[in-house]
Amino acid sequence: MNNHAVITTKGVTKRFGDFTAVNQVDFELKEKETLGIIGPNGAGKTTFINLISGFYLPDEGQVLFNGVDITRLSSAQRVALGISRTFQLVHVFDNLNVYENLGLSYYRKRENKPFTFRMFTSRLWQSDIRRKVEEYLKMMDIAHLKDEIVGNLPLGSKKRLEIAMAFVSEPQVIVLDEPFSGLGDQEIDEVVGVLKKFSHDKTLLLIEHKVSKLEDFVDRLAVMHEGEIICCGPCESTLNDPEVRRCYWKLNT
Ligand SMILES: Nc1ncnc2c1ncn2[C@@H]1O[C@H](COP(=O)(O)OP(=O)(O)OP(=O)(O)O)[C@@H](O)[C@H]1O
Ligand SMILES: [Mg+2]
Structure with missing residues (x-):
């Protein structure tokens, strides 16, 4: 893939x-590729990924976004530029319904400013917000759950909602931390299904x-071991790499 690097470390x-925890990592994420790190x-x-998304500042080194140095920008500033992420443990508002969670995400990104709850609930049903939220509810196969209180949903549906929340603001890059953790095989297939809809578009x-x-479904696979990316390339060559075989398989068999 000859596309330019969107994220460079x-x-x-x-x-x-x-x-x-992270040691001298040089890395490139190219435009419209899907890259997995195991x-x-x-x-x-x-x-x-906390360094990429701005939750931590590095002790050394740089992070670039489309060639521009963003090392010192906050996570909120990076979201505004178009870098969105999800978390290993889902981050959703359990006491709101599915529609409200997604509407809130979209509204926050669009306005790019803090909000009060009253402001949010009064604007939530504006037709432009409604159109966007309904489009993404459908795309993530959660339209039938839109009135459900999120706290009552199974984890698989919450994960799809969280992914929808990352995608709805239409960022250039989405970083997903273990989107399959805690899910059963069928739920994993459902999440993979929605991610595939976006791969090569985002x-x-x-x-x-x-x-x-x-x-x-990934274009490239990287392996991280003791704070370093020890290999990054097409899946097959990464998995056959001698260092990967030595470090990774030993630990996972
Ligand atoms: N805030 C922190 N303070 C101190 N140590 C930390 C902190 N965050 C992570 N670590 C340590 O850094 C190392 C890397 O942690 P990290 O969470 O990045 O690993 P990971 O590859 O995501 O692991 P997992 O697969 O379990 O999610 C671990 O040894 C962890 O204990
Ligand atoms: Mg982790």
Whole structure:
């Protein structure tokens, strides 16, 4: 894929005290590709995407977005530029319904400013917001759940809602931290189904523990081990890489 790099990291490093969680990582995420990062518990995957999305500032190195240095920008500033993410444990408002959660996400991104709850509920039914929310409810196969209180939903539906919330503001890049964690096989297939609708239209970066869930739809696969990306390339070549075989398979068989 010859597309330009949307996200670039140059030597990014994050330490917690004496421990180096992410160590001198050089990485490129290309426009409209779907890239998976696998790696064992504690490899530094979540820390790495926290550096990309601005939840942590690196101790060393740079993060670029379309070639522009964003290393010092906050997560809110990065969302405004077009970098959206989901979390390993779902982040949704359990006491609101599905429509309200999605409407809130869209409204917040569009207005790009803090909101009061009253402002939100009064504007939520504006026709432009309604059109967008209904479009994404359909795309994520959760239209039938729109009036359900989110706290009552099974995890698979919550995950699809959270993914919808990341996509509805139409960012350029979406970073998903373990979108399949805690889901059963059928729920995983449903989430994969909605992600496939967006792959090659959006730029996607996914973190996952197990390669089997990613193999059939990522363009490139990276392996993280002890804070470093030890290999990144087409799935087959990554999985046959000698260092990956030594470090990753040993730990996962
Ligand atoms: N806020 C923190 N303070 C101290 N140590 C941390 C912090 N966040 C992460 N770590 C440590 O950094 C290492 C990498 O953690 P990280 O959460 O990035 O791993 P991960 O690859 O996402 O793992 P998992 O697959 O379990 O989600 C771990 O050893 C973890 O204990
Ligand atoms: Mg993690």
